[in-house]
Amino acid sequence: MKYTLMTVKAVLFGLVMSISAQEIPIYLDDSFPIEERVEDALSRLTTQEKVALLHAQSKFSSAGVARLGIPEVWMTDGPHGIRPEVLWDEWSQAEWTNDSCIAFPALTALAATWNLEMSRKYGEAIGAEARYRKKTVLLGPGVNIYRTPLNGRNFEYMGEDPFLASKMVVPYIQGVQSNGVAACVKHFAVNNQEVERGTIDVQVDERTLREIYLPAFKAAVQEGNVWAIMGAYNKFRGEHCCHNDYLLNKILREEWGFDGVVVSDWGGVHDTREAIFKGLDMEFGTWTDGLSWGASNAYANYYLAQPYLKLIKSGEVGTEELDAKARNVLRLIFRTEMDRNRPFGSFGTEEHGMIAREIAQEGIVLLKNDGNILPINPGRTNRIAVIGENAIKMMTVGGGSSSLKAKYEISPLDGLRQRLEPNVEVVYARGYVGDVGGTYNNVSTGQDLNDDRSEEELMAEAIQVAQEADYVIFIGGLNKSEHQDSEGTDRLSMDLPYNQDVLIAELAKVNANFVVVNVSGNAVTMPWINDTPAVVQSWYLGSETGTALAAILVGDVNPSGKLPFSYPVKLSDNSAHAFGEYPGSNGVVRYNEGLLVGYRWHDKMSVEPLFSFGHGLSYTTFAYGKAQLSDKTLLRDGKITCSVAITNTGDRAGSEIVQLYISDKKSSLPRPVKELKGFKKVKVEPGETVVVDFLIDVSLLQFYDDRKSQWVAESGKFDVLIGASSSDIQTTTSFTLK
Structure with missing residues (x-):
């Protein structure tokens, strides 16, 4: 029988397609849910390949599995722009000519917009730049609380208030991850000073931890669905934060349901067993001398590299934790590098420059x-x-x-x-x-x-x-x-x-x-x-x-x-210095000021600041009407609306940031005088009046009761205070929680 070339090609193509339909592994078939693909890929990995996923292979990358077509993971600083390429094993730049980025404003500037739309635009633009540069993870944003004005990294964070930081971080994360790039929220947790940052042991009571220092991280996980979190350099209650059982296992995984990867800060890992059992997934930046386990690859010396394999081979540790870590890394890769539908990104564009300007x-x-x-x-x-x-x-x-x-x-x-x-x-x-x-x-x-x-x-x-x-x-x-x-x-x-x-x-x-x-x-x-x-x-x-x-x-x-954040007149008007402790002594810093940040x-x-939290003027003026509640009684499963009319009494258009604070008039535990629980930025034309609405539900009234280890809202009277800053309250009203 005679066959034409076209016939042969057609037969071969059909055969290949038939085999492919049956033989394509689940992990490569994006018609399957990610969790099924992760489990399929995990089942195909050797122990050595699983371990290789967990540690760096260069300053900013970790290995994939070439045998299975699973790509590498590439990290990049930072939260304000995409860092230039560095040499494989050095901090110095690689001297590329096409890695000059758009520099976005520091995150203090973003927080000062009090504008969720700006946060989303920021995330989308910087995420597009990271994607174009073929990065898997953007190492940001930072949400550590502004505890002292001496902290050298405050400019990278979102201010002193946990509610503001919680609201601003979520759209940033969503914007970044819409590009198929993982945001990596940092530094988890209580990383509030650079003095002795790698060794200082932070001692903070449970209530302050929950109410001040954790809310922005919790929002990042449960509202932003962030794909990565970076551990902090410091210790918390005696354990380094990059392998801290309470923070990483108990709170982050078990309580909050985080299913992403925990990345170490560069050089933040200190012990193999601690890293195995206390929540770390990916190790970066660990210093090694390159002499043991092969001088040609110092990365084999990492705590989660050959030392981990040695413990497994000797039977001293099992592989349950290894599988959990590898599973988390694979999930990250499937969400990013192996998502064929993610956009290609863009870099250094005029549009990004205009977003930075805005x-x-x-x-x-x-x-x-x-x-x-x-x-x-x-x-x-x-x-x-x-x-x-x-x-x-x-x-x-x-x-x-x-x-x-x-x-x-x-x-x-x-x-x-x-x-x-x-x-x-x-x-x-x-x-x-x-x-x-x-x-x-x-x-x-x-x-x-x-x-x-x-x-x-x-x-x-x-x-x-x-x-x-x-x-x-x-x-x-x-x-x-x-x-x-x-x-x-x-x-x-x-x-x-x-x-x-x-x-x-x-x-x-x-x-x-x-x-x-x-x-x-x-x-x-x-x-x-x-x-x-x-x-x-x-x-x-x-x-x-x-x-x-x-x-x-x-x-x-x-x-x-x-x-x-507040502008104190002098350093002693800041609570960490007046009543608390900074920078600590004998390797320990105690947050004695508690909630009073x-x-x-x-x-x-009754300390008069130089400029209050939430303060900012305009070239026009605004008049606040009387706060109105839809109901004077709030039921525990209900909501009430608080409305206030804002009138532009000047001669030019302007935007006002209307701030809502809540004060618990009687509580079984001491509470701050008031706390930010809502804000909206509204543009108002000259002579125009706009009505701003806030929804109030029981979640805004809760405090953490460390006697019960739970969030509670106690029945009673609450004041609503609405104003232009924390010290410029324009109108108040009250309701009762039943």
Whole structure:
């Protein structure tokens, strides 16, 4: 019989398809549920292959199973932008030419937007950048609570209030994971200082743990369905957090139902048996000398590598824990790398830059504006003096794991010049010299900030320039150097560095139209506040820093950000320093202040902050109507609505962040005076009135009763307080829980 080539091809194709339909393994067939695919893949792995899934093979990757077509896992810092590629076994960059990212604002700026939509946009954009760069896991966001203004990593977190952090973290996670990239919420848990961060043992009572330090992580798991969580460097009650039975097994897995992977912080693992039995899944960054178990592969020395295999082979440990860990890693891979329907992502795009700008603009906080000297009117201004190193210093390089190689970064000075020139002359004087460095892990800003002039010469020039200008804008604050806003070190004081306080005080004397822009991720002291008519909190705003700041200062955008943490007048007005303990002694830090973190402490002790939690001004004004309840009685299985009318009484459109606090009037255990339990950001046109509704149910009234080890809401009277900040309550009402 004669066959044509086409006939042979057709027969062979049919045969292959027939065999394929029968032989494709379940784990490769995405028509099956993920859990079935995970179990099928697990059944095909050798013990050695399972162990290989659990530890790094390079600085930022772990092995897959090539034999079965299961891909590697690739991690990336950080929460504010996708870190440049590093060498296989070093922190130094690999010097790629196509890994310059969009730098997004730091998470303090995102939290200051109080806007869930901004959080979702942030997550979607940064997740798309991670996906395009072929990353499996984005190591962020961070949700550790702002306990002390000295913490060097506060700029990476979402403020002092657990409710605000809980609400803001969820859409970020959902946005990232919509790209098929896992978010990795960090650092679990009570990681609130950099001093002795790898050894400090945090002692905190159960109620404070549950009410202050865990809610944002719980929301990430149960509402955000996050796929990964990173353990913290510190100890908690004597055990390192990266292998902590209570945190990882009891709370995270058993109570909250987490089914993702627990990733160690880099170098956060300390013992093989602890790691096996106390909740860790993936080990990264462990230091090894590369001498034992083969000098050619130091990663074989990891605690969850050859030492684990040795214990299994000797019969000292079983494989039940190994299977559970491998199952979690496989589930991560199926959710990400083996999801054929995930998008391809995009990187360094104009759209992402515009999202970064939008977030930055919404996060900038107008702290003070006496005499309405802001916004600047370009039509009535001839010359503006810009003074301060932070007007020109690039801030995307440095600060630790959030250091980036940005595609571009518009400085505040350039942003103002682009917006105002040639109609307004913008002159610059440095005023002070701070950190002239601009290199981190071989990533350089390319700036030469060296200046040999004396402090007296710099100040004299600044004062002369200020005297000759219509407006003076001082742009200073902190930077991302050691002992400022940076991973690895805490600040040494709350004061501004580089003698800026003296310079600001002198500038305030020579020009009444004086604006201070503070760039930081932390509160700073302001001894000159009474002599300074306008103060703006700018944060680390990323690629679009200058554009966003200029838009606020000249009024193209009406400021709407509000503080996600309190600004104490002095360090002793912060509870960790006044009543608690920082940074601890003899390797232990005790959170003696308990629940009284941030505004809770100020309320309880009648301490007047410099700027309150939730504070932020606008170029328009808002009037609050009377709070109205749909019912004066709340049943335990019901809900009531609290409504308040907000009227824009100014002459320009603006957005107000309406905050709802609840106060328990009588409780069997001590409670804070009030606690944030709702917020909404609403845009209101001039003369317009909008009604803002809040749903109140029993979940908002609960506290953790450590006598019963459960959340309870006790019957009785509750006050509802609605206002523009924690200290600016505009209207109150009350109801009874029955």
